[in-house]
Amino acid sequence: MGKLTILALRVALAMVLAGSLFVQVWMVPLLSTDLEEAGAPTGPRIALLTIVVLGIVTVQVSLVCVWRLLTMVRRETVFSHAAFRYVDVIFGAVAAASLLMFGLAVILAPGGTAPGIVLLICGASLLIAGVALIVLVLRMLLAQAVARDAEANHLRTELDEVI
Secondary structure, three states: OOHHHHHHHHHHHHHHHHHHHHHHHHHHHHHHHHHHHOOOOHHHHHHHHHHHHHHHHHHHHHHHHHHHHHHHHHOOOOOOOHHHHHHHHHHHHHHHHHHHHHHHHHHHOOOOOOHHHHHHHHHHHHHHHHHHHHHHHHHHHHHHHHHHHHHHHHHHHHHHHHO
16 A cells, blocks of 8 residues: 555544544534433433444544554554454444444434434444444455465475575
């Protein structure tokens, strides 16, 4: 991967991280105020705000892990066992985001929310779970690449001994 590509990805990651921090610090309190003024009950309001904040945290955790993986790509150390830690954390964050989205549907279902909106949120939860499964498949591909890299290094060492 070229230096320009890595730089572009890092700029995009930094912008998304900055935007998510803005939403956490500025927009979530405004949402809380709006829900309070609309007369939303305290329990569901706090649950909704918690889900929003935790959902943003899952995105931030994933962004940091992708940043670390990009660093490993730049250093050409991505095909190592250290990369698994970041991929596993990304998988966990995406799976948690899927559960949070489903929790949002559960909170909105008994209220005055249209059933179609609740179904759309459930569909989004399934879509996010699908992304988690894609990350899991990519982890398996990484495992194969690490094994092949280790095997190639071993064969290279044996060839050097023969020569």
